[in-house]
Amino acid sequence: MKAAVLYGIHDLRLEERPRPSPAADEVLVRIKAVGVCGSDLHFYHEGHIGDKVVERPYVLGHEAAGEVVEVGADVKAYKVGDRVCLEPGIPCRKCAWDKRGEYNLCPHGVYQSGPHTDGFFQEYTAIPADYVFPLPDNLDWIDGALIEPFVVGLHATWRANVQPGASVAILGAGPIGLMTLAAAQAHGATTTIVADVIEKRLSLARELGATHALNAREVKTVDEVQRLTGGIGADVVFETAGAIPTQQQSVWAARRGGTVVLVGMPGESVIPLDTMRVIRAELSVKGSFRYANHFPKAIDLSASGRFNLRPIATHTFPLEQIGEAFETSLTKKDVAIKVVVTI
Numbered sequence: 192m193k194a195a196v197l198y199g200i201h202d203l204r205l206e207e208r209p210r211p212s213p214a215a216d217e218v219l220v221r222i223k224a225v226g227v228c229g230s231d232l233h234f235y236h237e238g239h240i241g242d243k244v245v246e247r248p249y250v251l252g253h254e255a256a257g258e259v260v261e262v263g264a265d266v267k268a269y270k271v272g273d274r275v276c277l278e279p280g281i282p283c284r285k286c287a288w289d290k291r292g293e294y295n296l297c298p299h300g301v302y303q304s305g306p307h308t309d310g311f312f313q314e315y316t317a318i319p320a321d322y323v324f325p326l327p328d329n330l331d332w333i334d335g336a337l338i339e340p341f342v343v344g345l346h347a348t349w350r351a352n353v354q355p356g357a358s359v360a361i362l363g364a365g366p367i368g369l370m371t372l373a374a375a376q377a378h379g380a381t382t383t384i385v386a387d388v389i390e391k392r393l394s395l396a397r398e399l400g401a402t403h404a405l406n407a408r409e410v411k412t413v414d415e416v417q418r419l420t421g422g423i424g425a426d427v428v429f430e431t432a433g434a435i436p437t438q439q440q441s442v443w444a445a446r447r448g449g450t451v452v453l454v455g456m457p458g459e460s461v462i463p464l465d466t467m468r469v470i471r472a473e474l475s476v477k478g479s480f481r482y483a484n485h486f487p488k489a490i491d492l493s494a495s496g497r498f499n500l501r502p503i504a505t506h507t508f509p510l511e512q513i514g515e516a517f518e519t520s521l522t523k524k525d526v527a528i529k530v531v532v533t534i
């Protein structure tokens with residue numbers, strides 16, 4: 192089979208590899224579409240994310256959909272020809288976190304596309320059958336590749352416990368910010384304020400139904416969020432830009448007694464934050480990391496037609512042009528939101 196292997200910075204090579212065989216509890220999936228994630232870009236462009244470093248060649252990609260082509264001996268839930276969405280990140284299934292259902296926090300699991308576990312930019316992958324989910328017929332392969340980032344948004348809104356009628360501010364309108372917008376709408380948020388500096392992203396936020404889209408180069412985000420919420424501040428602020436200034440703004444855009452959820456990952460892990468504000472305003476500041484137990488919900492919500500996530504996928508390239516896909520994602524941020532590779 193063909194696989195796109197990352198050898199080092201800006202060094203992606205298409206090569207032939209043996210097709211995997213599914214273990215007894217696995218299915219073999221013929222991958223059809225895979226989204227390029229910001230984390231893939233970090234490994235491609237910088238060779239690391241924090242202390243996770245590319246030390247030997249491996250395959251990126253973890254936002255995927257495909258077709259079951261072989262099932263392991265013990266698999267009853269799937270048959271050849273089933274269309275599925277893949278959940279990356281296989282926990283150990285034995286630790287304290289997995290037993291609490293918080294399997295995204297498992298310290299022992301493997302995450303496809305994190306060094307050095309192969310991801311999905313290849314023709315086939317073998318994956319435990321309980322980490323794939325049926326893809327309804329009204330969702331195509333590209334819709335299927337958009338499920339994983341939608342799940343990231345759903346997990347963030349679940350962490351925040353967004354209530355019907357809530358006001359939310361989303362700082363950063365990249366794919367995860369836009370998916371968090373859709374997820375907040377699913378929770379019933381009525382005031383949805385999205386801030387970014389790229390006009391294309393703001394126009395997509397409007398298209399997806401944001402009540403307010405702010406260009407942070409033209410207005411002061413915190414002042415605008417305060418103004419748009421009657422001087423109170425947002426019930427929930429999501430930081431999805433992964434930038435230090437927006438992390439610092441987040442505690443001021445939230446209302447007293449509100450919640451801040453940090454989703455984006457800046458390059459540095461220690462930043463100055465106004466902790467006096469956190470104390471005096473009794474803010475709940477939470478992290479949100481990947482997801483647990485949300486794939487079936489995300490697929491149902493997407494298939495319901497209530498959320499038009501598809502405009503987020505702005506570009507597609509075949510696997511043979513994966514280098515172009517990565518370069519487009521990296522260098523054309525003014526027009527490229529989510530780049531999807533079809534296989």
Ligand SMILES: [Zn+2]
Pocket residue numbers: 282283284285286287288289297298299300
């Ligand atoms: Zn575990």
